[in-house]
Amino acid sequence: MESPDPRERLLQLAERRGASLSALSRLVGKNPSYLQQFVRKGSPRKLEEQDRATLARFFGVDEEQLGKSKDISSASNDPAPQTWIDVPRLMQGVSAGHGAMGEGEHAFDAVRFSARWLRSMGLEPRMLSAITVQGDSMEPTLRDGDEILVDRSLRPPRDGIHVVRLDDILLVKRLDMGRAGMVMLVSDNAAYRAIECRLDEVQVIGRVVWKGGRI
Structure with missing residues (x-):
């Protein structure tokens, strides 16, 4: 199954949670326009690993929905994802x-x-x-x-x-x-x-x- 576009998925999750992109940017310790630029301008091209992990925990979703590459070898060995x-x-x-x-x-x-x-x-x-x-x-x-x-x-x-x-x-x-x-x-x-x-x-x-x- 094709992975969702991380920018579109981020917008969907933010809207569902009622959280603005600027507030989410502050959540990951960045300036308020950080995620706005990621979504609208494609800069950065992908989220930093730590930022992606923080947002995934905040929304209660797998990091793959926000752009993490799927690691088949480690997925089967993870006994408790989304802990x-x-x-x-x-x-x-x-x-x-x-x-x-x-x-x-x-x-x-x-x-x-x-x-x-x-x-x-x-x-x-x-x-x-x-x-x-x-x-x-x-x-x-x-x-x-x-x-x-x-x-x-x-x-x-x-x-x-x-x-x-x-x-x-x-x-x-x-x-x-x-x-x-x-x-x-x-x-x-x-x-x-x-x-x-x-x-x-x-x-x-x-x-x-x-x-x-x-x-």
Whole structure:
């Protein structure tokens, strides 16, 4: 089977992930126009090995889709291809306080997870994002500066900790779906009052499925 053109494939993967070429260029440590020139002008003629490997892990695909020559002799000896997945870290934070405005959803870095662990959690890598928590309203569960993994898979809203958008403000709150047509945005910190609103007033961005932070 003919290998896909790496430039076309890169554009397809970037569009599917919602990542700009400039953000992906920064991800591999290059200037913002690096991948734009690769795709539009054919310069460089092929991706550098390290850059190709980083992008392949980010998208969760084989490097051959981005231009790596197929090595038949080594393919059969590789017991665990695609062992790691790089989940994009978004520039914006989500408020666990009085509210923070979103500053654009551009990836500036990535957090690496075991592909096997993600599968065991029932998570689809392309639907995941990592975002930083801002504020103290979700303490002690989530603290200011914690990194959270958000699953953006489309599912009906349910109880649990989610990232939501309310009046163009991104919040991380615990959802209480106890009343029909309504939702309570609950803080784990008792100093903050719950916010009651209609379901059509809130956009559920995704469910928080993991956290990490300093000890």
